[in-house]
Amino acid sequence: MSFRFAVIGGGWYGCHIAASFRSLGFEVTVFEREERLFSRASGNNQFRLHQGFHYARSYRTRVQSRDGYMRFIERYPTLSEKVETNLYAVPNQDSLIDFLTYRLIMTSSGIEFREVEPAKYNLSNCSGVLLTDERVLLTSKARDVFSRRLEGALRLGEEVTSIVEHSDSIAVNGEIFDYVVDATWGGFSSIDIPVFYEPTLLLYYKSPNLGSYALTMVDGPLCSIYPTDEVDVFTLSSVTHTPLANFATMQESRAFLNQLSHDTIHQKRRLMEAEISKYYPGFVDDFEYIEPQLSIKTKIIGATDDRSCYVSKFGRRFVVMSGKIDTIFYASETILSMIEAENEIQVARL
Template sequence: MSKEKTGTAHIRDALSNGVKSIAVVGGGIFGCTAAIYAARAGHEVHLFEKEKDLLQAASGINQYRLHRGYHYPRSSDTARSAKDADVSFREEYREAVIENGRHIYAIAKEGSLVAPDTFLAFCREQGLEVKEIPAGPHLVPDMVALVVEGEESWMDPAALRRVVLKKLKESGVELHLNTRATPEMLESFDAVVLATYARLNELTPPDTGVVQEYQFEVCEKPVVRLPGLENTGIVVLDGPFMCADPWGESGLHVLGNVVHAIHATNVGRSSVVPENLAPFLDRGLIRNPPITKIKDFIESGSRYIPILAHAEHVGSLFTIRTVLPRLEKTDARPTIVTKLSDRYIRIFSGKIGNCVEAAKQVVALL
């Protein structure tokens, strides 16, 4: 907002003392956390979210894993940064972290991109706890070469939304829901933080010359009832990757699959979404979706994880995943905070646990 628009002498004084008016665009976990930290640093912060609620896109629709590195045996940097960032995420959002679950990881006998010994050596190097366990009953013994239990957590998306909202209010962030930010709206702010993930290029000012290509994946996350798997997550890592993890405290599970989760993919400046999927994106649980790959999830998944054969499909969640292109070799998921110009900062997010560290970087750049 322009200094005149803030209206009060108090704000004018503050602004002359180095306090800035900041627009944060995107009410996902990265935008919300950046807004909270900027407000705590004393700035006057406005947060814009085009949807009618916070955390409706990727921050509300994902695999809910608070990564510590197990998933990234081919990218030590991603593993290390996830483990480091886990500490500050927990401190900030403790109420939304689901502890004490069972986290089971398996390496497939065929098609794995990481060998069992390499995985164990990687865990030792990264200080990630592993305990070897028998394959059965959770995995089909003939299909897997190694099964371990590790120590990670999940996030509860509903609790995360509640705690984020509370912290935004406490820190004095002015929230503008149902408000799609446009370049004109952002003109009067001293600084703009873009945290729009799948739409990062839309508001990147062309004169900064830093429009970035991304890989966009339109994803389905089936939500299933899996009696007998309460508070347990199972992952077949890297290669024929698939997983089942609790969906918050709902008692249901969310499925992942490296192939079947993706309905459409493109590399470019913006995502290309098939017309028949557009109405379902970021709309929460779609019951009886007309488009679903649930049969493929179950057929391929139950070859490794037998309980999946009994999964009852409750509905599916659809959203866009955005990753850096051409990183298939390492599967790296960096979080990158960039100062684009005197006024613009961009957050490209990798893993949710990194949001607090990213917010600290934003504050340092303001």
């Protein structure tokens, strides 16, 4: 049995779901409002292939990350890269949990790491540090790979403005499909889970002498440095200073970012540099500021540490509430299972 799918959104979720369904023999069309893939959150984030170290307080997120990390490497072996020195450090005062508890949670989650000395890495005010195998996502390469895999199925620069459901089909901008997958991270359909939209600010820096390096302070309202797919270029992020506001709609968030002043960005930069310097005292000497990265996060109301993925079905329309990038598999598998149940069929998996 073959189905025609319309996928709305050309980010990590839309591209992965579309490419997977295409390779299973389904007919797929991807509608992306922008002129190129990964124009929104998927191209503007911290590019971390999470393994679970970030989520000491959400078991569901940690388990999805651990499993998603392994599946990601298996399925997309060329789309992430090892970070040679990838440190997770627990501050001795500002963390919500102490180092021993943090280490115990990670050990019991079955994630591998090695404990190292903070002084060896010139870190201050830390009670313990783990050296991890977490990787960096290669975003530009992913954009190219999906552009090739989805050749003939991509409708770039085409915004979806209407969906009309009929008894045996569903129309997207007047075109007929069997199913629609909304992978816009809450940009198009509203989700049945209450969410808010958070405009975010990360900062790009250059550091020619560090090589492949990442430092994440855990657990709680702390900060991190992470590499990008560009050599010597890093992002600086802060749980406290990265979120700029919160809004009920994506449109309001976008309008807020469009009028963000240089002064606000400059003030935030000073706060973020002061914050990271407490643990990495050489930060301002080692890193040269380049520019801001502005983006929007869709977050579930009330689930402060939950970044897992949810999929809802409304008639012939699936709505994906993205987690992090490692949970793309959960989204595609869940949609397939729902289709199998509805049609009493079994789709052969790759």
